[in-house]
Amino acid sequence: MIGGFAELLERLAFTPRRTLKLAHLEAYFAATPDPDRGLALAALTGGLDLRAVTPSLLRALVAERVDADLFALSYDFVGDLAETIALIWPDGAEGKDIPLHKVVEELQRTPKAQLAQVIAARLDALTPSRRYAYLKLATGGLRVGVSARLARQAVADYGGLDLAEVEEVWHGLSPPYESLFHWAENGPKPVSAAFAPFRPVMLSTATDAEALAMLDTAEYVAEWKWDGIRVQAVSEGGTKRLYSRTGDDISAAFPDVIAAMDFEGALDGELLVRRGDQVAPFNDLQTRLGRKQVSGRMLASHPAALRVYDVMLWQGRDLRALPFSARRAALEAAVQTLDPARIDLSALLPFDDWHALATLRAAPPEPVIEGVMIKHRDSPYLAGRIKGHWFKWKRDPMLVDAVLLYAQRGHGKRSGYYSDFTFGVWDGPTLVPVGKAYFGFTDAELKALDRFVRDNTVDRFGPVRAVKPEKVVEVAFEGLNRSPRHKSGVAMRFPRIARIRDDKPASEADTLDALMRLLPDTAR
CATH class of the missing domain: 3.30.470.30 (DNA ligase/mRNA capping enzyme)
Incomplete structure (x- = not known):
């Protein structure tokens, strides 16, 4: 049922510990019949082949039901499109819970010209949490902290199987994985139909x-x-x-x-x-x-x-x-x-x-x-x-001191914080953006950066806030390459905020020339 899938996604999203995520998945597999549990597994592992439901389609749908300014403000605050629509969509006449396989079949078979109408009808008949699960399923962006390997580990744990064996037959199987779950419940091991299969590394x-x-x-x-x-x-x-x-x-x-x-x-x-x-x-x-x-x-x-x-x-x-x-x-x-x-x-x-x-x-x-x-x-x-x-x-990472320029809300558990930061260095008298980072800081540092953004916003561009160029951060990154796609001409590899430099004024942040000197000799 879509209701059970919605409860699973909610538990996974709010469970940080790996062992508890595995426990939630095992419980779901035990309580959910075929083919729904296999389709849920496919959704978590990226194996569902659904007709593309694009953000533009969803935005057009919600524009017919909700005031545009109200939606823009709500989306800016929530930071996740599916969650925003699920919460702001007007409640209709709540219908009965729907088997997950019927939802999947509908999304697979509905002609593109009729897709918007079908989605709107489903949203009218679902509760907010089920709307959220439905939209996540339709768009494929689950974002619940479960990798494909963790989902396969849950199947292995559920059946007392060896993960390596599960992964070796995986590429010969297809949703809804009924033979896999039959094996996990003491049935015969599936014979992989895949030639040249992947082996766990x-x-x-x-x-x-x-x-x-x-x-x-x-x-x-x-x-x-x-x-x-x-x-x-x-x-x-x-x-x-x-x-x-x-x-x-x-x-x-x-x-x-x-x-x-x-x-x-x-x-x-x-x-x-x-x-x-x-x-x-x-x-x-x-x-x-x-x-x-x-x-x-x-x-x-x-x-x-x-x-x-x-x-x-x-x-x-x-x-x-x-x-x-x-x-x-x-x-x-x-x-x-x-x-x-x-x-x-x-x-x-x-x-x-x-x-x-x-x-x-x-x-x-x-x-x-x-x-x-x-x-x-x-x-x-x-x-x-x-x-x-x-x-x-x-190797030890490269380091530069940069100035925060822009910030955007995160997703999921970070949707209430500004956690995606764009930073820049000096090119003469001007600060030019050179990268974006959304990790590396502690929870306490995230709260401090979020507070700085809220207190020092000077402009807004949709969900993005421009801030006073006063906060210096030390950015660590693994490498640097030339990039014509970026205004600065360089692209950082794996940038992260290593620490906040409240001891340093923005005027003393690094320069683009200094950053360019970190380029490999072959790229200069």
Whole structure:
């Protein structure tokens, strides 16, 4: 029922703890029959194929029922379109609760010309909380703090199954996942119909010099941490697929890499744009992500390549239980059979102690290197984030002092606060925007920034407030690239507000020239 789905979304949205989110999901699966629970799972994992319900369609609908100024003020305060409409929509004659599968079928089958009318009728017959769930389902933007992997973990926990097994059959299944839930309830394991399926990846834990000092250097190897995206390249039975670390199939965007996957097995590595021996900045790779088709011109100007650092399966043999040293030997032999222009090997770094590795980390040979990866020689390939096996030791972030310029309300639990901040640096006598950040600060700092925005607003642009250019913040970021899409000419990688600089006047914030000097030599 849509009512049960609405209650689930509400509980998930207001439950911060992972264990409690899992408990809510398990309870929902136990209490909800097929096919509704499988459709809810599909909604949470991004697997529902619904007719597109756009924000513009919803705005047009609400404009017919609610005063435009009242809606604008309400949306500015709430910060979430679905929640605003759910709350402000005039109450009609409340109808009976509706099975979730009927709602999904209706959204899938209704012709586009009739969609607005059908949605309006549904909103008239639902309570505010059910309207909210309906709109979230229709738009696909659930925002309840549940990743696809967490949802699959809940299914595994519900049935006492191994998450790795669930993830290996996942890509052969489709909503409403009745065979998956049958398996979870002591039925037979589904036979995956997917060729070249995704396998759960091994993840690393962050570390630092102090923690590394407790470990025996001789037990570990290290390699560079490249600034690309983690991928799994699988080629089995003539089917070739490229997956992101979360299991999304991104093959269509990288046909040049797919064409070079002339092997039988599954490789783990980093996807990069590589021109000869030079690895391009992450922005170059980003231009190809998410595309359904890639032009010949882009294939030539932004050639993709795979830098592999582990092997999971090779020529029909599962190598994941072997120690890293044995897998590495197999990987070195495997890469020699592949096209080096598209698939090469991540080199191991020479170091005798952690101080020597720290020296390498501080001065990498290429600006796109984020730090180092450290791996135990005896580590098997284990799904998930297993402590003590793989570590990432990232480079210290870049820092600039910038001035807050604009603020916007957040979403979900942050909808009552100004939590999305645009900041700038001096370009001569003018402040120019150079980035936007919405995390890094503590709850107390968020409240202080929110109070500053409210007390120092000088202009409004829809949901955005311009503030007096007086508040200085220290911004940390992982990298910097040139970007013609930004007025400043640069784009920051993963910016975050590291601290509030109330000790510093705005006149002493950094300059655009100083920021430009942080660009890699190849980008200047």
